[in-house]
Each structure stands twice: as structure tokens, then as C-alpha cells.
Amino acid sequence: MGSLDWVDVKRIAEIVCEEMGVKARFKFNDVLGDGRGWKGDVKVMRLSAEKLMGLGWKPTLNSEEAIRLGCRELLKEIRC
Numbered sequence: 344m345g346s347l348d349w350v351d352v353k354r355i356a357e358i359v360c361e362e363m364g365v366k367a368r369f370k371f372n373d374v375l376g377d378g379r380g381w382k383g384d385v386k387v388m389r390l391s392a393e394k395l396m397g398l399g400w401k402p403t404l405n406s407e408e409a410i411r412l413g414c415r416e417l418l419k420e421i422r423c
Contacts, residue, residue: 349389350406358407362414 353369360367372380379386392402404412 348392348402348406349387350410351387352385354407355410358410359414362411362418 356369374380375382390406392400
């Protein structure tokens with residue numbers, strides 16, 4: 344697994360819906376003309392674990408896997 348990982352906002356929403364067992368339609372407002380809905384909006388989240396990996400840490404999940412696991416854990420807590 345490389346040190347650069349990314350996931351876009353739509354994919355995050357899709358994963359959350361999959362884990363919740365719901366179907367959704369997404370509508371995005373391109374207010375700024377560059378795919379963002381507001382100033383400060385993050386269209387694509389890019390994460391670098393380079394510094395951590397330099398200290399010997401190794402990721403066990405990629406971003407999509409981590410989002411899916413996080414959803415599952417939150418849903419477990421909600422359903423308790």
C-alpha cells in the first residue's frame with residue numbers, strides 16, 4: 344500500500360449508504376464552478392501517511408476500508 348491515499352466525497356456518501364442499507368440519489372451544487380459547493384469545501388480528500396510510515400507505522404486499511412469500518416462501528420453503537 345502506498346503512502347498516498349484518496350477518496351472523493353461522493354464515494355464516502357456511497358459507502359455510508361451501502362453500510363446503512365439505504366439507496367440515495369446525490370445532488371451536488373457546483374456553486375464555485377470547480378466542483379465545490381462552497382468556499383472551503385473539500386472535493387477530494389488526499390491523505391499522506393509518509394511521515395508516519397517513516398517512523399515505522401504501516402497502514403492496515405485504505406481510506407475506503409477505514410470509512411466502511413467506521414460506519415459499521417458507529418451503526419453498532421447506534422443500534423445497541
